[in-house]
Amino acid sequence: MLAPMRAAAHVLAELEREIVVPGAGLDRLRLTPVPFVPEVRLHLAEDAIVWWARMEASVGRRLPPPYWASVWAGGQALARHLLDHPELAAGRRVLDLAAGSGLVAVAAALAGADRVEANDIDPYAVAAVTFNARANRVRVTTSGADLLDSVPAGVDLLVAGDVFYDRGMARRVLPFLHRAAAAGTDVLVGDPGRGHLPAHRLAVVADYPVPTTEPCVGSPVRRVQVLRAR
Template identity: 80%
Template sequence: MRGAAATALSELEREIDAPGAGLDRLQLVPTPFVPEVRLHLAEDAIVWWARMEAAAGHALPPPYWASVWAGGQALARHLLDHPELAAGRRVLDLAAGSGLVAIAAALSGAARVVANDIDPYAVAAVTVNARANRVDVTVTGGDLLDTGDAEADLVVAGDVFYSRAMAARMLPFLQRAAANGAEVLVGDPGRGHLPGDRLTVLADYPVPTTEPSVDSSLRRVQVLRPA
């Protein structure tokens, strides 16, 4: 690991090793709805972000990896409940965030797991979270969405249809992966940009809400595949 991701990893490792607790600290905790997986999460990611930006003296990417998102929770639960989906297969976790889904795939017996995210802090977070769960996950940075081959037997993507622009880029990549023979699974909590006519629902989960600024204690989350 080099460059920005290596710097981010050093910072997260210092954060994890620092004594103390509170809203602005990272804690290794069981994941709601997926307690088999433990993640380094912030009790309040916004407070943690503010402290880290103040210490750095410049803007940092929003720490989406420091919270658990409903689409990822549902996908991870689905993989652990149906380990045959990942067992013995090459798995790619797109927009991996904390690495929850990638770790669930590894725990389900995947032959190889690659977690990809464009945020160097997410790359670092997946690294420390995979280490905490004693699984092997290869972590990559950079944008894969304009590439041709996913080089995976199973592609998983949680909460990736959060904006119209992202949906317009994500869906063609997933469709190409499916056309090339990969199984594709998407976790979505109804964010409003899901192309429902091009996806088939496989499962529906009531997922406990841990996201910031969400009023309901539960969200209905679908696991889908391209039609």
């Protein structure tokens, strides 16, 4: 088994090859503006499932689902909210939890954050954030640690898009968000009304009609809320 630092460098090199030589089919990555946040460009998969299948065949091992290779509704709403209200991030220390592509982290940096960290346990997401920050000419640090049993320190604003996608994740994330809020951190969540969202424990601060980019969603637009942990 590769040591963590060597493994991270290996994944970074793998993803860099995918970006530098993107190919022409559905299994390619391409740098494209985000539909609801066109100020930000991300390296996204033409078809994330096809890309995932090819990459697993190429590297000869199972890979985590490439959530970072698509742009999700909750993250788009949060990023839009930060860019429309830059005072939320300007001059502050920001943590983007379960960052995926790093869209919200990039938006926080563009809004003038003093320091931005993007955290995700998927090493491919960590690598993607590195390349997406570079594409948008902003500075974002990354970490791949599982933070959910901790209390975040040195964070003024914690942002989390699309983290209530299943029951197990919701059970771990919610206490973490409330511990952060209790410690004085401003906590903002973006969510399109998924079934595991504990709406009664969060306060709605904004509502956005976000273009649908997710597979298996029938409507071209989703209503997405930005919520604050009480």
